[in-house]
Amino acid sequence: MSSAQPPRLSALQVLACGAAIVTLSMGVRHGFGLWLQPITQQMGWTRENFAFALAIQNLSWGLFGIFAGMAADRFGAFRVLLVGALLYALGLTGMALSPTPGLFALTAGVLIGAAQAGTTYAVVYGVIGRQIPAEKRSWAMGVAAAAGSFGQFLMVPVEGWLISSFGWQEALLFLGAAVLLIMPLALFLREPGFVGGAAPRREQTILQALREAFGYRSFQLLMAGYFVCGFQVxxxxxxxxxxLKDNGLSPQVASTALALIGLFNVFGTYAAGTLGQRLAKRHILAFIYLARAIAIGIFLAVPLSPASVYVFAAVMGVLWLSTVPPTNAVLAQIFGVAHMSMLGGFVFFSHQIGSFMGVWLGGVLYDQTGSYDIVWYISIALGVFAALINLPVRESPIARGPQRVGAAA
Incomplete structure (x- = not known):
């Protein structure tokens, strides 16, 4: 194969189709909290049963994200997106029909987690990294992340309406059919450089790229920060x-709050991606994590009311997924785009370990103490920790060849 760069897809095509896929995939998953009480009450399960399945989902998403990233780097995003869409439909159908907590953990957990690995950021950002010029890459990633946020704003009220109008099982079956729309959208992300299943030539093997990244201090710090991001959100x-319901607020307040998070995250992620073109990304990340800790602390300190919930949701929305564009942009800046989906998958796996801990500990500590207070306080402490560890990240491209070892050190 020629070493010449393959022709790029148009930026509008990449952004429009990639954003639509992320909107649908992320929009569906952001509403899963709405199913906690209907499912546990009808099935006679504990909150830990539900939380454990969602924790498995996040861990599965992270683990399979590594392999989805490898496959997307090797074969292109198109094939990975097709498989991910099918798994998503199967997982949502199984989630609706599972009669036991074990099967629920398998479908809502493993299957949907694997589906999300193949239909969200790591795969779509790989296409953006390869097809969008470097001078616009951070901005483009912000657009895609904003699309995922818009999906939350759009889909959470729809999911709440589906549950109240048709029942929680039927709502999941409707969503299972909807995610199949990812398949025709994926047709427009077929990259010219992957014709016939062959990837463009690279200067590093997978093992060389992994050895380089895991031996680089900044990569380790980014992974640690992303762990905190997953735990909190x-x-x-x-x-x-x-x-909120435990504290006497109506389910409509919760649905509105989740929708507000999605709406304001549209602005937050876009702003983070745009600012990443001009400011040090490590400073953006440190600010986001510290601001989250402050916002949670204030939320716990003031009297709980619909107004305080909506203000908290708006502030957290601005900070919600705004870590995604600068984190992925700095990965591309340091290591290049040849193995970007795979490296992004490993960083995201750390995010999902944090997600597992956050959702699972929430269920366990609630069942043991009757309160979420301990996990709220852990979230504050982790936010301060993540802010501090992002400050030393080095954003300059890694030196390869004779100088690589010294630069990595």
Whole structure:
């Protein structure tokens, strides 16, 4: 194969189709917290049963994300997106029909987690990294992340309406059919450089790229920060509806709050991606994590009311997924785009380990103490920790060849 760069897809085509896929995939998953009480009450399960399945989902998403990233780097995003869409439909159908917590963990957990690995950021960002010029890459990633946020704003009220109008099982079956729309959208992300299943030539093998990344301090710090991101957002996304209902607020307040998070995250992720073209990305990340800790602390300190919930949701929305564009952009900046989906998958796996801990600990500690207070306080402490560890990240491209070892050190 020639070493010449393959022709790029148009930026509009990449952004429009990639954003639509992320909107649908992320929009569906952001509403899963709305199913916690209907499912546990009808099936006679504990909150830990539900939380464990969602924790498995996040861990599965992270683990399969590594292999989805490898496959997308090797064969292109198109094939990975097709498989991911099918798994998503199967997982949602199984989630609706599972009679036991074990089968629920398999379908809502493993299958949907694997589906999300193949239909969300790591795969779509790989296409953006390869097809969008470097000078616009951070901005383009912000657009895609904003699309995922718009999906939350759009889909969470729709999911709440489906549950109230048709029942929680039927709502999941409707969503299972809807995610199949990812398949025709994927047709427009077929990259010219992957014709016939062959990837463009690279200067590094997979093992060389992994050895380089895991030996580089900044990569380790980014992974640690992303762990905190996962812990915070998934704990809040899954458990906040029940936290609000426990404190006497209506389910409509929770649905509105989740929708507000999605709406304001549209602005937050776009702003983070745009600012990443001009400011140091490590400073953007440090600010986001510290601001989250402050926002949670204030939310716990003031009297709980619909107004305080909506203000908190708006502030957290601005900060919600705004870590995604600068984190992925700095990965591409340091290591290049040849193995970007795979490296992004490993960083995201750390995010999902944090997600597992956040959602699972929320269920366990609630069942043991009758309160979410401990997990809220852990979230504050982790936010301060993540802000501090992102400050030393080095954003300059890694030196390869004779100078690589010294630069990595």
């Amino acid at each position: 998934v704990f809040i996304g899954v458990h906040m509806p029940s936290y």
